[in-house]
Amino acid sequence: MNYIKFAGPIIDDAMAEAVKQTLLSGWLTSGPRVAEFEAALSKYHGGRPTRVFTSATAAMEVAFEVCGIGAGDEVITSAMTFFSVGNMIEKVGAKTVFVDCDLTTRNINLDQVERAITPNTKAIVPTHFSGLPCDMDRLYAIANKHKLRVIEDAALAIGSTWRGLPVGAFGDIATFSFHPNKNMTTIEGGAAIFGDEREAQRAEIHRFHGISRLADGTRDITVAGGKFNMSDVSARLGLDQLAHLDEWCAHRQKLAAHYFAELESIAESLGLGLPAKAYTGGERGHSWNMFCVLLPLAKMSITRKQFIDAMHKENIGIGVSYEAMHLTTLFRGKARGHHEGEFAHAERISRETVTLPLHAGVTLADVERVCNALVRLLRESAK
Template identity: 55%
Template sequence: MTYLPFSRPDIDEHTIEAVSQVLRSGWITTGPYVTKFESALSSYVGGRKVRALTSGTAALEIALMIAGVGKGDEVIVPAMSFAASANVILRRGAVPVFVDVELASRNLNVSLLEAAISSRTRAVMPVHFAGLPVDMDRLLQIARKFDLRVVEDAAHAIGSEYRGRRIGAFGDIACFSFHPNKNMTTIEGGAIACNHADEARLIEVERFHGIERHADGNIDVISAGGKFNLSDVSARIGLAQLERLDAFGKRRRELASIYFHELSADPPGILPEAGDEGHCWNMFTLLLPFDRLGMTRTQFQQAMGKRGIAIGVHYPCIPGLTLYRQLDYREERFPIASRIGRETVTLPLFPAMTDDDVRRVCSTLRGVLANRS
């Protein structure tokens, strides 16, 4: 029985050989391949300024910094996402203001956005969940009306398009993740796409100890920067992955289409929003009504696991997590995010899967639910 993880990176022999050449070169930290990787990413998103970092989380935190978010400011964020989306706001000394999400898209409900804006609101951070773009035209219009910065959490969305434009190719600031469960990987890594050279320079300074290099070869430290610079080893993987990204996206869309074909006739729960050809399908999540099924999600995961299929959970409702309960957030104030947090399961989806792998997942899922007693 072949074991199916819910995600797996696709690293080919060409990439392995390319990395070995970097290792043999003796230059393995930030160097020429990071520069090449940033240039390739910039071309991919229409020529915007792009700077690579050690993670998507680092990208979000630095993006908030260059957006001017500081102590006491408020940042609007969806109530259902990975915890990092809110944690980085706290790390800036700012206050997360949660907004509920839509049931099918799992994206921030833009119709609730204006009601969440106050005089302290500095930015809004939409998350393109599973690669399905948020309604960016409407969101950017509201942001302009209230003079807010927009930091896109595009961790899932490298390769997605919104109305014919690649995510990251327009807007204010977009942050990508290249973790192994994303559509392309650098092992660990991330990037920021922004519009202005001065902001790109701030990222460069912040990602390496606040150091500013002078033309005469001397250096100065102009801020208490961190250590978020990407290595050439990771960048070389990223270059090879970027060359294959569109092919990865095409295969992911094919696999998602089979899921819909297999599950739509008699849906066991609520399927995700299908989107259009611009959806890059980082994940395929399903909502199952466990309270009515008479089984827990853990029991479902264990039953699928015994049959060789891994099931993920993406994601809990952030205000229901211990840290945020201690800060007096309440999950019940966000009924859709709370429901998603209780019912969501993530089915396997990665380019190396076969069509029959998807059919196996679906038939196994139906069998587990039919025999849950």
């Protein structure tokens, strides 16, 4: 029985050969392939200014710097997102202001965002959870009304759309991840898409030591930059991956539809929480980076860890996304003072969520195997 990984990239022979040719080309670090990859990503996103980085985390840190976000500023984000968001807000010296998320879309609660705005608020960072776009009309109405920057955490959302436009093709700044678990990969890597070419140019300086080149051929540094430039080897892989993105997202959507077909009629009786159902045709084009469900732990005689181990024994990989960020040691600490009971949905998701296998290499038969094992385990462990 094959092992069904919960996430994973597709690297075919042609991609491996193209990477090999780049390795042998004599140019390894940022060069012509990075320029080509940035141009291709920009084209995919309606020609918007695009820069690539070593990760989405790096892209977000630089985006904050370019927006001038730092000490004294507040940045509103969801308690249900990946650690990198809170980490980067804190790293640039700003204060993370958490709000809760919706239980089924898992996206940031925009009512709570509005209530959390203070004179010190500088930006909103919404995550398009599992690739499902947030309500972009409402998000940008709030941001415009309060003159706030929006840095969209689109790490999981390359290939997602809103009213037919790719996420990143409109709005303020969007950051993407090309980690192997994402919809396409450059091994490690990320991108930021900007609404303003001057900000993209500043990001380019921030990502490479803060260096500006002078007319006499020497270099100057104008800001304390970082070292976040992507290699040509990664960019070459990214070019081929991007060419497959739409096909892979269409496959992901088919798999998600199959999960719903298998589970929808029995979810309620099992106590299983399914994610929000969203299709391609509507206003939200969901790229389905993840299919996350809530386990009925209160009705089960085994823990989530025992469930994951039992699925592993069935040769099925299961993930957990994410831990509620306000309850991590960093944010519980004296200085930040967060505690249980603040964000009910984020905390419940954090306790009960599991991610089922969903990626371009999964088949419809794999989905059926996963669902059969899941349902059997839930029935066997019912209290």
